[in-house]
Amino acid sequence: MKKCIAVFGAGLSGQSVANLARSEGYSVTVFDEKDGYRNHFSQSDVGSFDAFIFSPGFSKNHQWRVLLSLNNSLYGELGYAAERWQGKIIGVTGTNGKTTVTRLLETMLRACGKEAFVAGNIGRPFSELVSSQANHKNAIAVCEISSFQAEITKGLSLDGLIWTNFAEDHMDRYENMTDYFESKFALFACLKESSTVCVSEELLDFKEASFWKSHGAKLVKVDQSLPESVEVSSVFHSYPHLFNYNLACGFIEALGMKDEDFDSIANDFKLDAHRLSIIFEKEGLKIWEDSKSTNLHSVLGALKAIEGSVIWIGGGTSKNTDLSKFANRVAPLVDRVIVYGAVGEALNEAFLSLEKRSIYYEQLVDAIRESVQLSRGKKSVNIVFSPGFASFDQFDSYQERGKFFQKTIFSLLKESGSL
Numbered sequence: 526m527k528k529c530i531a532v533f534g535a536g537l538s539g540q541s542v543a544n545l546a547r548s549e550g551y552s553v554t555v556f557d558e559k560d561g562y563r564n565h566f567s568q569s570d571v572g573s574f575d576a577f578i579f580s581p582g583f584s585k586n587h588q589w590r591v592l593l594s595l596n597n598s599l600y601g602e603l604g605y606a607a608e609r610w611q612g613k614i615i616g617v618t619g620t621n622g623k624t625t626v627t628r629l630l631e632t633m634l635r636a637c638g639k640e641a642f643v644a645g646n647i648g649r650p651f652s653e654l655v656s657s658q659a660n661h662k663n664a665i666a667v668c669e670i671s672s673f674q675a676e677i678t679k680g681l682s683l684d685g686l687i688w689t690n691f692a693e694d695h696m697d698r699y700e701n702m703t704d705y706f707e708s709k710f711a712l713f714a715c716l717k718e719s720s721t722v723c724v725s726e727e728l729l730d731f732k733e734a735s736f737w738k739s740h741g742a743k744l745v746k747v748d749q750s751l752p753e754s755v756e757v758s759s760v761f762h763s764y765p766h767l768f769n770y771n772l773a774c775g776f777i778e779a780l781g782m783k784d785e786d787f788d789s790i791a792n793d794f795k796l797d798a799h800r801l802s803i804i805f806e807k808e809g810l811k812i813w814e815d816s817k818s819t820n821l822h823s824v825l826g827a828l829k830a831i832e833g834s835v836i837w838i839g840g841g842t843s844k845n846t847d848l849s850k851f852a853n854r855v856a857p858l859v860d861r862v863i864v865y866g867a868v869g870e871a872l873n874e875a876f877l878s879l880e881k882r883s884i885y886y887e888q889l890v891d892a893i894r895e896s897v898q899l900s901r902g903k904k905s906v907n908i909v910f911s912p913g914f915a916s917f918d919q920f921d922s923y924q925e926r927g928k929f930f931q932k933t934i935f936s937l938l939k940e941s942g943s944l
Contacts, residue, residue, distance in 0.1 A: 527552040529573060533589055534580025535562050538602040541650035542578050545606065548656060551575075556589070568592060578605050581646075581673035584698050603670065604680030606651035612640075612664035614682065618675065618709050619689025619725075621823045622769045623647075624797055626689055627669040629773045632790050634665055637782045645669040672708040673698070681715045687776050688724040688742075689769065691731050692822030696845035706731065713740055723776040725768060745775035754788040760802075761791045765826035799927035801827045801911065805935070807943060809904050812934060815911035816927030820844075821851050827911040828858040834906045835859040836896050840866035840889070841914030841926075848875045851913070856881045859909075861899055865892040867918035889919060889926070890933055897937045908934075 528551050532543045535557035543553045554574070556563050566589050576598040583590050593599050607614060617627045627643050634641035640661075644654040645668035654666060665684075672695060691706065699705040716722065722742040729737075729744070737744055747768035751761060761770040770791060777783070796802060801815040815827045819841070828835065837859040848868070852875035856862075862883035864872045869885045876883035886892045896908045910930050920926040 528575040529554065530576045530578060531556060531566070531570075531574040532578045532580075533557070533566075534582055535559065536580055536582065538650040538652070539578075539580040541656075542580075542602040542605055542652040545609070545652040545656050546578070566592070571596070576600060576605075578602060579677060581671060581676075584673075585676055599677060600679050601674055601677035601681075603645060603651050603668065603674045604678055606655045606680075607682060608680040609655045609660075610651070610664075610666055611660055611662045612666060613684040614666045614668060615685035615687070616668050616670045616683045616712055616715075617687045617689070618670045618672070618712060619687075620692045620694050620820065621826065622689040622765060622772075623669045623671075625766065625769045625800070626687060626773050627667050628797070629769065629790070629794060630687070630776065631667045632794070633773060633777050633787060634667070634782075636786045636790060637777070639665055641665045641667055643667050643669070646671040646674060670712065672705060675708050675711050678711055678715050681712075682717060683712065683715045683720055684717055685721040685776070685780070686712055686716060686723075687772060688722075688728060689772060690725055690727040690765075690822065692820065693846065693850075694820040694822070694844065696847075698844070702731075716741070721776065721779045723772065723779055725772050727768070743775070743779055745772050747771045747775075751791065752788055755791045759791045760794060760796050763830040765830070766796070799923055801830065804931055805938065809906065810900055810943070811907045813907060813909045813911070814927055814930055815909070816916070816923045816930060818911040818913055819915050819923065821846065821854060821913060824911045824913040825854060825858070827909060828855065831907050831909060834903065836861045836863065836899050836906060836908050838863045838865070838889075838892050838896055838908070838910045839913045840864045840869040840872060840892070841912050841916055842866065842918040843868040843871075843914055846914070848872050849878075852876045852879055852881070855913075863892045863895050863899075865889050866914070868914050889929065893930060893933045894937060897934065897941065901941075910934075 530546045530551045530553050532555045535555050546553045556566050558564050577593050578600045617623050631641045631643045642659045644651040647669040723745050724742045725747045749771050760766050799816040804814045805812040856879050862876045865886045873883050873885035900906050916923045916926040
């Protein structure tokens with residue numbers, strides 16, 4: 526009789542792990558609360574299945590996870606896939622910078638002659654990679670791991686781990702910062718004895734050096750300047766990308782590898798779409814798009830990388846963010862504030878209480894239009910779209926939000942004759 530597996534979540538990772546399980550001969554049932562799938566699961570259903578696999582979107586407080594919380598056959602998509610991966614696994618976690626470090630580490634490992642592949646939260650489910658021809662004993666999977674994915678670790682065994690930084694985020698999912706920290710720190714229990722672990726010195730803001738060293742982690746100094754051979758045009762010359770580069774280099778060195786071509790990697794590396802970059806520059810006006818920014822730490826990283834007068838556009842859906850703290854940290858770094866979306870009205874009040882010039886619009890399109898108006902007549906100014914909040918009030922993803930920003934602002938520039 527076929528073994529039966531229940532997969533919770535019909536999104537990308539859920540469908541991918543369901544396909545993996547089917548390829549192994551299991552009977553798979555996908556549960557999801559949206560139309561078209563089985564949307565009821567109760568205690569009476571538990572005995573019908575041999576294993577249970579959750580997509581990361583289900584929080585620990587969801588009724589289905591609560592029901593199965595003590596079950597010994599409870600997996601996350603990442604752990605189920607990891608048990609079936611033949612090569613080594615390196616995890617990359619942190620609040621921000623995970624995707625950049627994951628991609629950079631893959632590139633560096635390949636430059637050292639290794640067969641490295643990215644997977645996980647970066648956009649390719651690990652279960653998809655496991656099902657591919659890349660799955661062999663000499664391969665290295667570099668997995669971007671979110672705190673959501675780290676909540677269920679059964680099956681996950683790591684040969685290495687990088688932790689980029691830690692700052693407030695996902696307070697709509699976690700009770701407090703300690704709860705959020707523990708979700709990521711759970712990855713330390715997945716490390717093999719011989720694992721290489723590197724954490725950024727930025728983590729010293731949350732835990733002292735003795736804590737990290739007692740858990741076998743090497744602290745990497747991330748504010749070191751780049752070699753002279755790295756061109757000024759390299760994305761890694763600016764914060765926070767400089768920190769990401771030094772952290773990846775520190776990890777490679779801890780592995781005992783070194784390659785003279787790392788400087789050329791730094792010169793050629795391109796950031797992911799919708800990560801902080803200049804999309805328009807003319808006659809003193811610079812327009813920056815950073816739609817992937819969904820928390821305060823990422824906004825501060827963007828603003829610290831920019832020189833000159835700043836018109837900042839921010840907003841979206843709050844994740845129980847401390848808006849007073851948010852405004853206090855951002856206000857000194859910008860000249861004008863334009864906020865929008867579900868969090869916009871309350872965020873606007875937080876800035877106004879600091880006597881910061883701020884204006885609120887419900888829709889992003891109106892906020893963009895206001896930024897163009899404010900920039901007119903200025904000799905030198907930066908329009909910075911680094912929203913700092915989730916996109917889901919008006920968009921399905923940060924990618925859709927970023928595309929909308931670019932399309933709208935270029936349309937407005939064309940209307941004004943700036944293009």
